[in-house]
Amino acid sequence: MPANSLLIAGGTVIDPEQRLEAARDVLIKDGRIEDMAAGLAKKERLSGVARIEAAGCWVTPGLIDMHVHLREPGGEADETIASGTRAAARGGVASVLAMPNTEPPIDSPALARLLAAKAREAGAVNVLVAGALTLGQKGERLTEAARLKEAGAVALSDDGRPVMDSGLMRRAMEYARDAGLLVIDHCEDASLSQGGCLHEGAAATAKGLRAIPWASETVMVLRDIALCELTQAPIHLAHLSCAQSVAALRSAKKRGLPVSAEATPHHLLLCEDDMPGYDADFKMNPPLRGKADRQALLEALADGTIDAIATDHAPHRPQRKELPLELAAFGVIGLETALGLALTRLAAKGALSRRKLIERMSCAPARLLGLKSKGSLRRGADADVTVIDPAASWTVKPPFESLSRNTPFAGLRLKGRARATIVGGRVAYAL
Numbered sequence: 001m002p003a004n005s006l007l008i009a010g011g012t013v014i015d016p017e018q019r020l021e022a023a024r025d026v027l028i029k030d031g032r033i034e035d036m037a038a039g040l041a042k043k044e045r046l047s048g049v050a051r052i053e054a055a056g057c058w059v060t061p062g063l064i065d066m067h068v069h070l071r072e073p074g075g076e077a078d079e080t081i082a083s084g085t086r087a088a089a090r091g092g093v094a095s096v097l098a099m100p101n102t103e104p105p106i107d108s109p110a111l112a113r114l115l116a117a118k119a120r121e122a123g124a125v126n127v128l129v130a131g132a133l134t135l136g137q138k139g140e141r142l143t144e145a146a147r148l149k150e151a152g153a154v155a156l157s158d159d160g161r162p163v164m165d166s167g168l169m170r171r172a173m174e175y176a177r178d179a180g181l182l183v184i185d186h187c188e189d190a191s192l193s194q195g196g197c198l199h200e201g202a203a204a205t206a207k208g209l210r211a212i213p214w215a216s217e218t219v220m221v222l223r224d225i226a227l228c229e230l231t232q233a234p235i236h237l238a239h240l241s242c243a244q245s246v247a248a249l250r251s252a253k254k255r256g257l258p259v260s261a262e263a264t265p266h267h268l269l270l271c272e273d274d275m276p277g278y279d280a281d282f283k284m285n286p287p288l289r290g291k292a293d294r295q296a297l298l299e300a301l302a303d304g305t306i307d308a309i310a311t312d313h314a315p316h317r318p319q320r321k322e323l324p325l326e327l328a329a330f331g332v333i334g335l336e337t338a339l340g341l342a343l344t345r346l347a348a349k350g351a352l353s354r355r356k357l358i359e360r361m362s363c364a365p366a367r368l369l370g371l372k373s374k375g376s377l378r379r380g381a382d383a384d385v386t387v388i389d390p391a392a393s394w395t396v397k398p399p400f401e402s403l404s405r406n407t408p409f410a411g412l413r414l415k416g417r418a419r420a421t422i423v424g425g426r427v428a429y430a431l
């Protein structure tokens with residue numbers, strides 16, 4: 001057997017795409033899934049092949065995080081492609097979608113190609129490129145969807161900034177649909193959220209801070225759904241945070257519209273009350289909402305109304321966080337904690353079966369982004385595999401692979417983590 005083979009032996013394969021949950025050995029060859037069967041590891045011909053022992057572990061399609069800020073180019077003090085993808089690998093994430101709100105924004109085919117080339121060279125995991133929706137992410141003139149697609153982009157987004165011009169958004173969705181790219185919208189009406197830093201609720205009032213009402217998000221969710229109905233062009237709603245947005249999404253899906261959505265671990269697990277004092281590691285956009293909002297997100301994730309878990313990994317160096325709350329940067333890191341949090345706080349608590357957890361963190365993002373050879377362990381698929389030890393206990397604490405440490409989950413004891421992350425047949429991380 002050639003040296004470019006790898007055997008994952010003794011684990012339980014959980015592959016929602018194949019509706020499979022069973023003891024299987026997995027053979028990888030030349031970067032693809034070559035074979036999967038019970039007892040494969042005992043075969044004489046495979047005796048010399050490199051192997052990962054996975055007894056007691058789950059063997060799943062490589063996790064895909066469709067909302068990640070790698071900060072390169074321009075924000076290398078917060079994160080780089082190298083550090084961000086090492087954080088991904090440690091978290092069991094084999095592919096990340098890099099958001100284009102860098103400095104400069106990824107708004108041209110040349111920049112998209114440059115980023116992809118840099119990622120091939122420096123990335124520990126697959127880096128998928130999202131192009132900007134508008135030039136400079138200024139919300140004025142559209143980028144060229146078809147040429148960004150040719151340059152390797154798989155999605156378009158002005159994430160970090162809302163697209164306030166609805167006519168522009170309509171055209172963006174139509175061009176993106178024709179080019180075969182997913183539009184990912186950061187739903188926020190800036191005229192409603194302006195100046196706010198926390199959810200408009202009791203906690204913000206008690207702290208005496210300007211707040212962001214739920215309607216700031218839901219107004220744009222409803223706008224996007226209307227545009228989706230008008231154009232029949234797919235739209236993906238990023239980081240949903242409130243019950244009213246979930247209700248709008250559920251009704252749109254009932255009507256058969258091509259709308260999809262993601263939720264982050266922090267919105268699924270934390271509420272406005274959870275911020276200790278004025279701790280900026282709990283400040284993000286959209287903000288942590290109320291208990292009923294969190295409950296609505298959990299129910300929507302379980303019933304499939306919300307398609308995917310994505311982290312919105314948003315690293316910031318301490319100088320951008322150690323400020324009065326109004327001035328501190330929005331965002332938290334998430335790549336290294338998402339899987340452990342989902343296992344501990346969702347799967348172990350019965351909020352989400354393990355099969356659904358893998359579906360929401362791998363199969364769904366692959367489907368939404370049109371990644372036909374990912375999100376499954378079927379024969380011939382890319383050999384992106386996450387080996388998960390569901391029993392491993394660990395504590396969220398530095399050092400992190402991320403250059404930043406702005407997490408609201410510091411000190412938390414979790415159960416379950418990646419034992420190994422395999423990317424294109426290569427071991428990107430092993431515990």
Ligand SMILES: [Zn+2]
Nearest residue numbers: 159160186238
């Ligand atoms: Zn965003």
